[in-house]
Amino acid sequence: MKELLKRSVYEHRASLDRREYSSQELTRAYLNAILEKNEALGAFLYVDEEGALARSVESDRRMRCGEERGFLEGIPYSLKDNIAAQGLPMTCASRALEGYVSPYDATVTERLTAAGAVLLGKNNMDEFAIGSTGEQSAYAMIKNPHDTRRVAGGSSGGSAAAVAAGLVPFSLGTDTGGSVRHPAAFCGTVGFKPTTGLLSRHGVAAMASSLDCVGILSRSVEDCRAILKILMGKDARDMTSFCGKDAKEVGSREKPRIAILRWDEDDCVSAAVRGAVKQAQERLTASGAQCSEEVLPNPKNILAAYTVLSACEAASSLSRYDGVCFGRRGDDTTLSALYRTSRALIGDGAMAKILFGMDMLSSEGRQRYYLHALRAREELCEDVKKITEHYDLILSPVAATSAFEIGSSTKKDQALCSALCGVLANLSGLPAISLPMGRDENGMPLAVQLCAGKEKDLYLLSLAQRLMTGEEY
């Protein structure tokens, strides 16, 4: 029998149905695993042992009494620490929010609770979701469960490490420029970024508002799909959200057309990652899909647009941490002193992004950068629309390499390539998923990315599931 903590949501659900174990026993098992492994991994910032056990007991009671149960009844999960859960700390891994306790649930938290899921705690992350390695938390570095000398990826590194290490069967993260998909790839889990607006962001700390999405990290595509169905849909408290019924379940062609994405200078992708993409392509072709190469125009502009827009929006979003409305309030008596005390608590990565964004919004920066970035984004959306009109899916790497050693970082061209693979879906609003695809010579997970047209989230997940199982189209 598969090890208890490595089982998927569907497997736990079946076992809970058969009364092989109770939700309380399952919750206790995950809590013990967190206690044992978290110090080495830095995956959790806060564990709500008491609350989790109370929720699991209540869940067991509902199941015993035959009350109507949600799909996730009794199943534990975790949240990235920028997603609100009532009564629990929410720091965004920053000292600037140390001690803050959320007075309400984010909509996604609310929907998981309504489905019966049991929240175990909050996952570590790069501070304010700015970072791609998991090394930028103000509290602890996040390490890769497959090799603790290596990074877990970021910014949802804690969520990915927790799922991969069997500390939780699924987790919610956020994805602004690949922040769910990169750590999922490095840790060997499934990582899904939905169409922008499909999941409510009410109660999610803003980093770059036109790019931020809530995403799902899970052990299987099947789990991801079930969780998406619970979470998706219009939320009156988030005017950017839309009705999930629009998420198209079925694609237009019997034999899907797949674009294998290429671009200038993509030769920096490691041989192992290329092998993973090749393997995915072969599986897709063997299943009846039609694959052909498609060149992505102007990759430099895409990266530049993301760099500028994410910084400008982050400068706007993070300016609220002033110690007045948000952020730690000191004993200062003047506004200026209060700003200084409060903002001094923001780490280097986030501060650099804020200052850079401010500069991009100055009159000179706006002319030279910000307006160009807006235009480049428009052009990208037009290019991507053309590709997704012709193809059902886009296949690409998620990152140029597998997880690298902490502190080493990758070569510059590889870092750029990884960033490009991540930001494309955020700038254009497309759904995208990172899928595990073998291991490299060091035993580290490899992954590929599939993207689909806007609102074709469920279709993307159904094709991704077929890719993973080898089922024919």
Added chain:
Amino acid sequence: MEYTKQKVKALAETAHVFLDEERIDTLCKLMENMEDLAVFSEDVVLPTELFEDAITIDGMREDSLEECMKREDVLNISPAHTDGCITVPRTVEEGI
């Protein structure tokens, strides 16, 4: 734009951030890295009649914040996408 110590310091002052010398050096490097990525090819053509008004860099409405300072309950607001509004950079014409 070159991120000299002086420039970073000035930006930090605008944002009411106090930085020591060592931190300024670190931020200069990080911002230069970002600038390296922010290079557009020349074929990006700008639309002509975009924003006319000036941009407020810090954008804070200090009078209302002074008022907020007197209240304790405002700390109960979550620093989140509270109403889902897209808080794109605040320019005058966007109403802030």
